[in-house]
Amino acid sequence: MPTEMLSEQTLAEHVRVGRSGTEDGLRLVHVSKRFESVQALADLSFAVEPGRMLGFLGPNGAGKTTAMRAVFGLVQIDGGEVLWCGRPVRLQERLRFGYMPEERGLYPRMPVREQLEYFGQLHGLDRAGARAAARRWLERLGLAERSEAKVEELSHGNQQRAQLAAALVHEPKLLVLDEPFAGLDPLAVRTLAEVLRGEAARGAAVVFSSHQLELVEDICEDVVIIDRGRIVATGTVDALRRGSGRRRIELELEDASASLPTIAGVELLERRNGASRLLADRDVDPERVLAEAQRVAGVVAFSYGPPTLAELFVELIES
Amino acid sequence: MSARRAISLVAWREIRERLRSPALLWSTVIMLVIVGASSALPMVLQEETTHRVAVVAPAPRGLDAALQRAAEPFDTKVRLQVVRSATAGRRELDAENVDALLLLGTDRIVFRKSVDTQLAAAADTAVRALRRHLPPAPELATATLEPAAETSEDAEAVVAMLGAALLLGALAIYGQWVLAGVVEEKSNRVVELILSTVRPRHLLVGKVVGIGLLGLTQLALVAGLAAVMVAAGVYDAPSSLGGSVALVVPWFALGFALYAVAYATAGALAAQQQDANSAGQPVTYTLLAAFFAGYAALSADAESAVANLLTVFPLTAPLVLPARSALVGVPLWEHVLATVLVLASIYALVRIAGRVYAQGLLHAGSRLHVRTAWRLTHQRD
Numbered sequence: 152m153p154t155e156m157l158s159e160q161t162l163a164e165h166v167r168v169g170r171s172g173t174e175d176g177l178r179l180v181h182v183s184k185r186f187e188s189v190q191a192l193a194d195l196s197f198a199v200e201p202g203r204m205l206g207f208l209g210p211n212g213a214g215k216t217t218a219m220r221a222v223f224g225l226v227q228i229d230g231g232e233v234l235w236c237g238r239p240v241r242l243q244e245r246l247r248f249g250y251m252p253e254e255r256g257l258y259p260r261m262p263v264r265e266q267l268e269y270f271g272q273l274h275g276l277d278r279a280g281a282r283a284a285a286r287r288w289l290e291r292l293g294l295a296e297r298s299e300a301k302v303e304e305l306s307h308g309n310q311q312r313a314q315l316a317a318a319l320v321h322e323p324k325l326l327v328l329d330e331p332f333a334g335l336d337p338l339a340v341r342t343l344a345e346v347l348r349g350e351a352a353r354g355a356a357v358v359f360s361s362h363q364l365e366l367v368e369d370i371c372e373d374v375v376i377i378d379r380g381r382i383v384a385t386g387t388v389d390a391l392r393r394g395s396g397r398r399r400i401e402l403e404l405e406d407a408s409a410s411l412p413t414i415a416g417v418e419l420l421e422r423r424n425g426a427s428r429l430l431a432d433r434d435v436d437p438e439r440v441l442a443e444a445q446r447v448a449g450v451v452a453f454s455y456g457p458p459t460l461a462e463l464f465v466e467l468i469e470s
Numbered sequence: 471m472s473a474r475r476a477i478s479l480v481a482w483r484e485i486r487e488r489l490r491s492p493a494l495l496w497s498t499v500i501m502l503v504i505v506g507a508s509s510a511l512p513m514v515l516q517e518e519t520t521h522r523v524a525v526v527a528p529a530p531r532g533l534d535a536a537l538q539r540a541a542e543p544f545d546t547k548v549r550l551q552v553v554r555s556a557t558a559g560r561r562e563l564d565a566e567n568v569d570a571l572l573l574l575g576t577d578r579i580v581f582r583k584s585v586d587t588q589l590a591a592a593a594d595t596a597v598r599a600l601r602r603h604l605p606p607a608p609e610l611a612t613a614t615l616e617p618a619a620e621t622s623e624d625a626e627a628v629v630a631m632l633g634a635a636l637l638l639g640a641l642a643i644y645g646q647w648v649l650a651g652v653v654e655e656k657s658n659r660v661v662e663l664i665l666s667t668v669r670p671r672h673l674l675v676g677k678v679v680g681i682g683l684l685g686l687t688q689l690a691l692v693a694g695l696a697a698v699m700v701a702a703g704v705y706d707a708p709s710s711l712g713g714s715v716a717l718v719v720p721w722f723a724l725g726f727a728l729y730a731v732a733y734a735t736a737g738a739l740a741a742q743q744q745d746a747n748s749a750g751q752p753v754t755y756t757l758l759a760a761f762f763a764g765y766a767a768l769s770a771d772a773e774s775a776v777a778n779l780l781t782v783f784p785l786t787a788p789l790v791l792p793a794r795s796a797l798v799g800v801p802l803w804e805h806v807l808a809t810v811l812v813l814a815s816i817y818a819l820v821r822i823a824g825r826v827y828a829q830g831l832l833h834a835g836s837r838l839h840v841r842t843a844w845r846l847t848h849q850r851d
Contacts, residue, residue: 258655270663272479
């Protein structure tokens with residue numbers, strides 16, 4: 152199995168001291184939480200490092216939202232610890248965190264600018280500082296012209312931006328975003344991705360949950376995949392992909408009607424207009440697959456490499 | 471961040487949120503106009519007044535005209551009725567056919583229960599004019615058929631009732647504001663963002679303080695105007711009652727703190743906006759029960775042990791103390807005891823409500839029972 156998939160013991164140790172060997176950033180250590188008959192989090196441990204972006208993945212109901220809420224004390228955990236720079240997270244630490252909850256919500260009848268200033272001040276900024284930060288983010292997110300509009304008067308997209316600004320206004324050291332990309336158009340996705348990259352570059356630890364795995368593969372250095380409250384995989388995106396026991400093969404034949412022979416250890420995922428997508432065991436020699444293909448028809452294109460994050464995700468969750 | 475800063479930020483936001491809508495301004499203006507207009511009310515009513523006076527035959531010539539002249543400055547009229555004898559006159563008075571009986575033979579004016587000073591003065595002036603006597607010797611002695619009632623004066627009872635009703639209304643209205651605000655925050659989920667940086671207890675207190683300050687300002691304007699008008703003698707009431715009217719203001723603050731915290735907790739337990747009213751009902755019923763218990767006890771006997779008890783009992787004190795103070799006066803030690811008990815109750819309620827509040831707010835989508843919320847607070851703290 153992948154190098155980054157560690158034993159229980161070493162995982163916890165790894166999480167406590169982190170990749171960088173320090174205790175910086177956010178660490179969840181052996182966190183568990185039970186709701187009535189459902190084990191929402193089971194011995195969950197992972198770390199979010201400063202200056203890095205972590206994609207927090209898992210099928211619906213895996214416990215992502217519960218884990219994020221636990222960081223803010225909105226869920227009282229049954230066991231384990233939530234640490235910031237090695238110390239238990241309390242209200243004082245949370246003032247430097249930024250949060251975008253799964254269920255969005257701002258005061259509907261409060262103008263956007265006032266709202267941002269309010270959240271800035273709640274996070275400890277003084278009035279002048281909050282005002283300046285609010286103005287900066289309104290401009291950055293293209294809301295400057297609507298700054299005096301009430302939130303309920305804004306379009307859906309602009310409400311999302313206001314929500315993001317509320318999480319960012321106090322220059323948080325940790326950003327926790329629950330499904331920030333859900334429901335955004337491609338332009339808004341690009342803007343948000345740029346903003347998050349900027350925040351990580353500034354030195355913030357960024358963690359967000361998402362089902363858009365291509366996007367996560369694109370912008371995140373690290374991922375954590377959980378299922379039913381347990382860690383399924385954790386590590387850098389590259390290492391996890393390389394560590395997979397499968398390889399993806401894409402090939403295109405000259406003759407669209409020609410079909411590939413069955414090869415042991417190779418699974419046909421998809422076939423369209425002569426282009427096939429295959430998943431092969433890691434020890435299957437790609438040369439052999441190519442040779443088999445060439446026997447059927449001329450090969451126009453052939454590619455071989457580790458699976459995408461999406462393929463890896465399906466593989467891990469289904470197993 | 472300090473508790474004080476968090477509370478004041480929340481309170482200030484509540485105030486701004488409410489000032490955004492013109493409803494508050496208009497309701498204040500309307501209340502002030504009503505209080506101001508109430509000063510004109512007695513005059514309007516008095517214009518209609520006609521006093522009926524019986525006099526034993528034979529009535530002296532010119533008595534009717536003299537009575538009308540004397541009553542004119544009071545904006546009243548007098549209808550004179552001639553009776554055959556003093557006994558017949560007493561019968562008429564007793565049967566409420568007349569308001570007073572004039573006995574010129576013995577220089578007396580007789581009322582049923584209480585002396586109408588206006589009519590007595592008018593009759594005195596009229597008789598004096600008729601007899602061409604000069605002041606200061608009073609021409610008529612006043613008397614009543616029955617001994618004067620033991621119960622307090624009308625004016626004091628009215629002030630007590632109005633004060634208590636004003637308090638009840640204010641507590642219920644501003645309490646509902648708190649409830650609606652809490653439910654709104656919960657139903658649009660902004661509370662999750664707030665509670666990630668603010669302790670539930672501080673959010674609760676900030677909300678109550680903010681809305682309470684608005685209510686206090688509004689009530690202070692209205693009660694202040696009323697107190698000034700009473701003290702200035704605009705009403706036919708002893709000017710000392712102005713102080714009792716003013717007492718409504720600090721007791722609003724205490725009563726509001728107590729009941730608003732309860733309303734906020736009820737709001738936190740409601741699932742959504744539609745449930746807000748039913749969630750607040752237990753608090754509203756408690757408030758009404760306190761009002762009626764106080765009213766019943768005070769109108770039965772304002773000096774009774776029950777009345778004394780309700781004056782210091784935290785749930786009833788805010789409504790009963792100002793009213794009882796207007797009726798019969800409240801000794802200083804009861805003021806102090808009632809204040810201490812209410813403050814202690816507020817403190818205890820805030821501690822308890824803070825925990826239930828947090829559980830209720832974060833328990834989205836379903837209505838949460840008080841007992842469940844309380845149990846949840848004990849799972850782990």
